[in-house]
Amino acid sequence: MTLYARFAAHLDAVLDQLVADGVLPEGLERRNVTVEPPRDPSHGDLATNAAMVLAKPARTNPRALAEAIAAGLEKLDEVASVAVAGPGFINLTLTDATWRxxxxxxxxxxxxxxxSAMGKDVTVNIEYVSANPTGPMHMGHCRGAVVGDALANLLEFAGHKVVREYYVNDAGGQVDVLARSAHLRYREALGEDIGSIPEGLYPGDYLKPVGQHLADEYGDQYVGKPEGEWLALFRAEAVAAMLKMIKSDLALLGIHHEIFASEAELQKAGKPEAAEKWLREHDLVYDGLLEAPKGETPEDWEPVELPLFRSTKFGDDQDRPIKKSDGSWTYFGADLAYHYQKAQEADQLIDIWGADHAGTVKRIVAAVAALTEGKTRFDVKLIQMVRLLRGGEPVKMSKRAGNFVTLADVVNEVGKDVVRFTMLTRKADAQMDFDFAKVVEASKDNPVFYVQYAHARVASLKRKAAEAGIEGGDADLSRLDTEELALVKRAAQFPRVVEGAASAREPHRIAFYLYDLAADFHALWNLGNDQPGRRFVVADDPDLTRSRLFLADAIGQIIRNGLGIMGVRAVEEMH
Structure with a gap:
């Protein structure tokens, strides 16, 4: 049990005793009671809000309750002192031996x-990327891919069973456009001069190999034939080729999904009908007139009776159609059925969406709340756009892609680890600049370099010790002083950072924490620049060196654990 978990248990034991003594009533809700570092380190090592949270429901004075809790905590061998501050905050200072x-x-x-075991017996389905299967991955997809994958790693680290899923939107009009674009490249592969790509078709060169494959496979049998004879076949072939390309692109980032769920297969299996049936049985879908879109006058709008989901019952501003007037499913109707399917297999659902989908969040959250009767936690994480720069100037588009910069081009230039770490250096809902020059810069202002450099410095210490003739052995941790133990205090926060990040679904917190840990480590290292006795390797004091190497190894371990969650390698040397 790690330190913060242990002290949470100590606090629970003290509160249990106060209940037994009649100081506190039984049954008080303790969910909001915390044990965490105080905002001001001068106040101590740990702080708890227990008295502030419990005093009101216990109908007692918070300061008096704090004094009673403090008296119980003072008895612990690990505690050097306890202080009650203000109206009832409790600050603890721990013994040096506890930190050692x-x-x-x-x-x-x-x-x-x-x-952590916080996710024990909880299955979480995370759907991320889910780009239309119409071309290679571009940097608009990259950030969501990294955030989703890091979140999956984070939740697994926190004890959850995680299912990584990709929803293939292969039932809409965009895949028909893809099929027509592939047919054009198929004719080109057979020697036809197709001229410039017509407006409305996909122009990227990435479809040339698809056209060549179709030409090799089918010869000229679909040249000059009606669209009805080849559209379905070319759609299936093109989607399969695009998915192969997408999987290859994602693999460059170390991303692999367990499930690729097809929208077309979902509809073929009758899942939307099953969802509609369930919703009608629970009076959550009815046949009604669709309201005019906002901004339209009544003269511009012809009322149409459609099956409407009662999303207003769940906080949406209007009820939403699940079918179009021609009887086909709306995107929302198909999406609703897809989430219904996912909820059959998972306890919690998470979707990673681009910020351009913000307008549909409320309705799909409402749908999942309805379909699961409020039993399934569902989070939608919105990912803001990434602006690509080179030395502050916008990056030109990729000729191969047609109108965007491919993920593969970026990863091949700066490397997987740089891309993944950089995508987690800001909150997902904040816009990001990705400057090719800055992300490889060797400076404190580049978090990727700064954290990797800390790990490389740790790795270098064994070599330095060997050069000084210092061999391994037991470490006397009593040799570590106040400044070195301050680094231990930062390191010990890692488990609570993991749990907090997992609970909030915010993997960027790991990147922020690692940067702070690296900064503290570098600061301690740099003391040795002017004071030889503060160096990690002190040639004439092997015992002190071994104790400091022990500390450095622990910091390296936490950096590796954190980078592992982010999907980033911990390097041994910087080049």
Whole structure:
């Protein structure tokens, strides 16, 4: 059990005793009671709001309750002192021995340090990327891909069972456009001069190999034939080729989905009909007149009776159609059925969407709440756009893609680790600039470099110790002083950062934490620039060196664990 979890348990035991003594009533809700670092480190090592949270429901004075809780906590061997501040905040200062033991725990737990059981027996389905299968991945898809994959890693690290899913939108008009574009390239492969690509078709060169494959496979049998004879076949062939390309692009980022769910197969299997039937049985779908779109006058609008989902019952501003006037499913109707299917297999659902889908969040959240009767937690994480720059100037588009910069081009230039880390250096809902010059810059202002450099420095210490003739052995951690133990205190926050990030569905918190940990490590390292006795390797003091190497190894372990969640390698050397 890590330090913060242990002290949460200590606090629970103190509160249980106060209940037994009649100071607190039984049954008080403790969910909002926290044990965390105080905002001001001068106030101590840990702080709890227990008295502030429990005093009102217990009908007692928060300051008096804080004094009673403090008296119980003072009895712990790990506690050096307890102070009650203001109206009832409780601050604890721990013994140095406690921090040294936590340092050993980091090393003993190794790759397991920071893992949590908070997600035990909970299955989470994360759907991310889900780009239309009409071309290669571009940087508009990249950020959502990285955030979704890192979130999947994070939730697994926090004990959840995670299913990574990609929803293939292969039932809409865009795949018919893809099929027509492939047919054009098919005719080109057979020697026809197709001229410039007509408006409305996909212009990218990435369809040339698809056209060549179709020409090799079918010869000229579909040249000059009516669209009805080849559209379905070319659609299936082109979608399959695009999915192969998409999977290859995602693999460059180390991303692999367990499930690729087809919208076309979903509809073929009658899933939307099943969802509609269930909703009608629960009076959540009715046949009604669709309201005129906002901004339209009544003269511009012809009322049409359609099956409408009662999304207003769940906070939406109007009820939403699940079918079009021609009887085909709306995108929302198909999406609703897809989420109904996912909810059969998972306890919680997460969708990673581009910010341009913000307007549809409320209705799909309403649909999932209805279909699962409120039992399934469902989060939609919106991802803002990424602006590509080179030395501050916008990057030109890719000729191969036709009108965008491909993910593959970016990864091949700067590397997977740089792309993944950079995509997690801002909150997902904040816009991001990705400057090719800055993301490879060797400076403190580049978080990717700064964290990787900290790990490389840790790795270099064994070499430095060997050069100084210092061999391994038991580390006397009593040699670590206040400044070094301050680094342990930062390191010990990792497990609670993991749980907080997992609960909030915010993997960027791991990147932020690693940057702070790296900054503290570099600051301690840099003390040795002017004070030789502060260096990690002190040639004439092997015992001190071993204790500092023990500390550095623990910091390296946490950096590896954190980078592992982010899907980023921890490098041994910087070149």
């Amino acid at each position: 033991e936590e340092l050993r725990a980091i090393t003993d737990d190794g790759d397991e340090y920071g893992k």
